[in-house]
Amino acid sequence: MSIIDVEQISFAYSEEKRTLNQVSFTIEKGEWIAILGHNGSGKSTLAKTLVGLLEPQSGEIRIDSIKLSEETAFDLRKKVGIVFQNPDNQFVGVTVRDDIAFGMENLCIPRDEMLKRIEFYAQKVGMEQYLDKQPSNLSGGQKQRVAIAGILAMRSDILIFDEATSMLDPYTRNDLIRYIQSLNQEGFTIIMITHDVNEAILADKIMIMKQGEIAAFDNTHTILEKKELFDENHLELPVALEIASLIEDIKLKEILWEFVSTM
Numbered sequence: 614m615s616i617i618d619v620e621q622i623s624f625a626y627s628e629e630k631r632t633l634n635q636v637s638f639t640i641e642k643g644e645w646i647a648i649l650g651h652n653g654s655g656k657s658t659l660a661k662t663l664v665g666l667l668e669p670q671s672g673e674i675r676i677d678s679i680k681l682s683e684e685t686a687f688d689l690r691k692k693v694g695i696v697f698q699n700p701d702n703q704f705v706g707v708t709v710r711d712d713i714a715f716g717m718e719n720l721c722i723p724r725d726e727m728l729k730r731i732e733f734y735a736q737k738v739g740m741e742q743y744l745d746k747q748p749s750n751l752s753g754g755q756k757q758r759v760a761i762a763g764i765l766a767m768r769s770d771i772l773i774f775d776e777a778t779s780m781l782d783p784y785t786r787n788d789l790i791r792y793i794q795s796l797n798q799e800g801f802t803i804i805m806i807t808h809d810v811n812e813a814i815l816a817d818k819i820m821i822m823k824q825g826e827i828a829a830f831d832n833t834h835t836i837l838e839k840k841e842l843f844d845e846n847h848l849e850l851p852v853a854l855e856i857a858s859l860i861e862d863i864k865l866k867e868i869l870w871e872f873v874s875t876m
C-alpha cells in the first residue's frame with residue numbers, strides 16, 4: 614500500500630528556473646528510501662513540498678491517499694515528521710525540554726505521556742543531561758540531536774531526515790541510525806536525504822536527484838550496480854563497490870557485496 618504518491622509536481626522559487634520539474638514517484642508504507650544528489654539538485658525543496666511547507670505550482674501530492682492542500686496540511690503534518698540540516702531554524706523554546714515537547718504539543722498528547730516521551734527520546738539521542746539548558750548554548754550536533762528527539766517523540770508514520778545527521782559524531786550517528794532501523798522494522802516509513810552513500814546503503818530503495826528531476830529510483834542493489842549513475846552525479850561509491858566494479862571474478866564480487874550489506 615502506498616503512503617506517499619507524488620504526481621507530476623513542479624516547483625519554482627522564481628520565474629527563471631524550475632527547481633522541481635515534473636517529479637513523480639510512489640513510496641510504499643514501511644519502506645526506507647534514501648535520496649542522494651548533488652548540492653542544489655532539489656532534495657530539500659522536495660522534502661519541503663512533502664510536508665506542505667512549500668506548495669508546488671502544479672501536480673499533486675497524496676499522503677495516505679489524502680490530497681495535500683491548505684485544508685489538509687495541518688492534519689497531514691501529524692503523519693510526517695521532518696528534521697532539517699540546520700537545526701537553528703527549528704528552535705522556539707526556552708529549554709531543550711520545551712523544544713522536544715513542541716511537536717507533541719501540536720498533537721495534543723496528554724501531559725503524562727509527553728513527559729515520559731521527553732525523557733525517553735532525550736536519552737535516545739544522549740541529551741538527557743541537557744533538558745533544562747537553553748538550546749541557544751548547544752553545539753550544532755547537540756541541536757540536531759534535540760531536533761531529532763522532538764520528531765521521534767511525535768511518532769509520525771513518516772520520518773524525513775534532511776541531512777539531519779551531518780553534524781553528529783560517528784558514534785551518535787551510528788546509534789541513531791540503528792534506532793531508525795528498529796523504527797523501520799516496526800513499520801515506520803523512513804526518508805533519508807544524505808550525502809553519505811554508506812548511509813544510503815541501508816535503504817530499501819535509492820532515489821538520485823539531478824537538477825530538479827529524478828535521475829533514478831530503484832532498489833538499492835540495482836542502483837549500486839550502476840556505477841555510471843554515481844559518476845554522473847558526483848557521488849562516491851563505497852570503496853568496496855568501487856573495487857567490485859573493477860573486478861571480473863564473480864565470487865570476489867559477491868564477497869564485496871556481502872561486506873557492504875553488513876556494514
Ligand SMILES: Nc1ncnc2c1ncn2[C@@H]1O[C@H](COP(=O)(O)OP(=O)(O)O)[C@@H](O)[C@H]1O
Nearest residue numbers: 626627632650651652653654655656657658659
Ligand atoms: N528559498 C529559496 N529561494 C530561492 N532559491 C532557492 C531557495 N532554496 C533553494 N533554492 C534553490 O533551489 C535549488 C535546489 O535547492 P535545494 O532544494 O536546497 O537542493 P539540495 O537540497 O538538493 O541541495 C538550488 O538552486 C537553490 O539555490
Ligand SMILES: [Mg+2]
Nearest residue numbers: 656657658775
Ligand atoms: Mg538540502
